[in-house]
Amino acid sequence: MGIAERKIRQKEEFRASILEAAWLQVLSDGWQSLSIRKIADAIEYSVPVIYNHFENKEAILLEFTKEGFQKLADSLQFVKAQHVEPAAQLEAIAHAYWDFAFEHKEYYQLMFGLGIPACEKVNQIAEMKNMSTVMISTIQETINLSPNPDADFFLKYHTYLSILHGLVSIQMIRNDGKPTEENRRILQDAISGFIKSLLI
Amino acid sequence: MGIAERKIRQKEEFRASILEAAWLQVLSDGWQSLSIRKIADAIEYSVPVIYNHFENKEAILLEFTKEGFQKLADSLQFVKAQHVEPAAQLEAIAHAYWDFAFEHKEYYQLMFGLGIPACEKVNQIAEMKNMSTVMISTIQETINLSPNPDADFFLKYHTYLSILHGLVSIQMIRNDGKPTEENRRILQDAISGFIKSLLI
């Protein structure tokens, strides 16, 4: 009965090839120009086969959104593990977040920027929770060591994420290219201000 | 020779009617569903007449972007004038910014959110400068009164705007509706932290 298994495997490969073709499209021309027809062209199949593997175009985008959040979560977890002090971890996480945004611009713009299409589903993305868990735990640990360990860690998390996202997206709107050293100083300034406010 | 003047007047009215029809469309169904054809339908003319008044769809969106930035600039200027102390002004401006974003959600999403389409032209929007001028001058004045008046005011402006935009857009992504009191506390927390950091 290896036939059924082969079919499942082929289906999985097919699905993967759709995502790969889509990703190449995005890398060369951005999200705006991604279309089902171009994907179909790239994999040399007719259009409707794509709908056998994805409910609609949004489902394809959702797949990349999840992927992006997981990559980000992994990256944050990685840099966190390289520091001991929670405050130092918070700073490192902020820089890793910044780096991710500009090294994986396409992911970031899909995860946050386009916003509107994913708006209804954004709360259901488990992978996003993986990211926020890393941030929240680190903030919690920082607060625990601070002079007032009763501070509202969720409020602080929200502030922390907002500062990071604000810095990144303002930067992406202004300067379409890579951020300069000046921009990194702005990040450093904002984040050290935030951390200081945590430690009173 | 009142004919030429009447024609100019009619042309202006026509242009205004296009914008009005577009705006009604946006209010009822959002930016995503705005189309040239729907505008043409609404004003009861054929599609190409719209191209006699606007180069393309993006030009229509740009018009609203400018309008939005000017409204925001006016609003910030207004609340600034109601306070004397620069630090108090900064706080009031932050709240006015927040209020504008959620009271004129459609404008805000066009001005920042959609981002990508306006990306090339966003630096050329004079009205945006009107907004940043209000913020920058207030920050400059706050720094002048602070213990270290040599701080980089442009860096601080960038940080200030990023915090505000970050708070707003994270809020818009999460909770599609109106922000709660909790959300306003987060704004207050972040902004008072920023102002404190200005005053050392």
Next chain:
DNA sequence: TTATATTTGTTAACACTGTTAACTAAAATA
């Protein structure tokens, strides 16, 4: 092995989108 059922993929269409060329009717000018 043959007949039936199922899966797989295709063509062609629907209902949209922005944009523009070609043409007609109305208005202003000479």
Next chain:
DNA sequence: TATTTTAGTTAACAGTGTTAACAAATATAA
């Protein structure tokens, strides 16, 4: 009144996401 300019139209081009109807290949049952 004849001519030129302007205003507005229809119809098309080149795209988009999505799906119904159908054909071909494959797997299952007799």
